[in-house]
Amino acid sequence: MPAVSSGAGRRLLVVTGKGGVGKSTVVAALGLAAAARGLRSIVVEVSGRADVARLLGGRAAERMEEVELRPGLRHVTIERRDAAAEYLREQSPGPIPGGILARSQAFGLFVAATPGLAELLSIGKVRELTRSPRRAAGRPGYDLVILDAPASGHALALLEAPETFAAVARVGPVARQAREIDQALRDPAFTAVVAVAAAEQMAVSETLALRETLSAKLGCELDRVIVNRVLDTPFTQRDLAALRRAEGVEDDALRSARWLHARATSQLEQIARLRAGLDGIACETLPFMFCDELGGDELDRLAGLAGAWLP
Ligand SMILES: Nc1ncnc2c1ncn2[C@@H]1O[C@H](COP(=O)(O)OP(=O)(O)OP(=O)(O)O)[C@@H](O)[C@H]1O
Numbered sequence: 128m129p130a131v132s133s134g135a136g137r138r139l140l141v142v143t144g145k146g147g148v149g150k151s152t153v154v155a156a157l158g159l160a161a162a163a164r165g166l167r168s169i170v171v172e173v174s175g176r177a178d179v180a181r182l183l184g185g186r187a188a189e190r191m192e193e194v195e196l197r198p199g200l201r202h203v204t205i206e207r208r209d210a211a212a213e214y215l216r217e218q219s220p221g222p223i224p225g226g227i228l229a230r231s232q233a234f235g236l237f238v239a240a241t242p243g244l245a246e247l248l249s250i251g252k253v254r255e256l257t258r259s260p261r262r263a264a265g266r267p268g269y270d271l272v273i274l275d276a277p278a279s280g281h282a283l284a285l286l287e288a289p290e291t292f293a294a295v296a297r298v299g300p301v302a303r304q305a306r307e308i309d310q311a312l313r314d315p316a317f318t319a320v321v322a323v324a325a326a327e328q329m330a331v332s333e334t335l336a337l338r339e340t341l342s343a344k345l346g347c348e349l350d351r352v353i354v355n356r357v358l359d360t361p362f363t364q365r366d367l368a369a370l371r372r373a374e375g376v377e378d379d380a381l382r383s384a385r386w387l388h389a390r391a392t393s394q395l396e397q398i399a400r401l402r403a404g405l406d407g408i409a410c411e412t413l414p415f416m417f418c419d420e421l422g423g424d425e426l427d428r429l430a431g432l433a434g435a436w437l438p
């Protein structure tokens with residue numbers, strides 16, 4: 128198993144984790160932190176999603192359009208059909224223009240019916256974004272590409288696709304390109320896979336399973352785990368003693384205090400379980416933000432914390 132590296136020189140951050148744990152929020156925070164540090168960065172979302180763009184108040188963009196969200200921070204949404212069209216445009220100067228081929232129904236069916244092809248095209252586009260200079264002239268180069276990857280299982284399919292294709296194709300340009308993408312993804316000096324987790328039983332189990340599968344299938348180690356929405360118990364030992372003395376007394380404030388303490392305690396237990404299973408992989412926490420909806424202030428605060436975990 129490769130050593131957990133310090134992260135210097137990385138260009139690609141792959142952020143994954145269980146559904147709903149806060150991947151997009153963490154990606155937004157990392158993107159803001161990267162831009163604040165002066166890195167030319169881009170956040171990438173796949174499968175036509177634009178959750179991070181929405182969080183950061185970005186305008187609705189054409190798919191594959193690299194839109195500026197903040198000075199130094201761009202966003203792009205990759206949809207497999209568009210990734211296919213772009214790939215064909217760049218690779219096939221032949222008699223049928225790639226765009227026409229990619230829009231054809233037969234090609235759409237072919238992409239949908241070939242296991243892993245959609246994933247290969249999407250991750251291939253992500254790899255292209257990390258190049259500097261870019262394949263197509265006139266496109267900006269980036270210091271850091273942050274992928275808001277799908278939930279763990281689908282993220283693994285995305286990361287595994289290049290190797291699968293390289294093995295099947297064996298020779299020729301597709302095999303060569305797939306192998307090159309695979310190498311970049313497995314190179315801990317280039318790619319960091321970050322897992323977002325929640326301090327809950329299922330999310331912790333899924334994070335530990337993700338670590339094992341990543342290691343077994345890709346020979347990669349998680350770069351770090353970020354436990355999101357961690358409750359900070361405001362209670363001192365004296366408060367807790369007072370709470371115990373008030374056992375049996377029922378009022379709303381006491382009920383809330385007991386609930387908060389019980390939740391925070393259970394979270395600490397889950398974080399301890401997670402840390403024990405991670406064998407020394409960095410495990411960070413982000414606080415639960417008490418608000419109706421995360422806005423600019425909350426994201427800035429999360430970005431201030433997440434900045435320390437940038438490559
Ligand atoms: N630190 C936090 N404090 C409070 N609420 C948070 C925090 N992080 C995320 N949330 C909220 O949790 C919900 C899920 O967050 P988010 O959309 O980032 O998760 P996700 O993992 O990207 O979800 P999906 O798997 O659907 O892509 C959102 O309502 C978000 O506002």
Ligand SMILES: [Mg+2]
Pocket residue numbers: 150151152178275
């Ligand atoms: Mg998301």
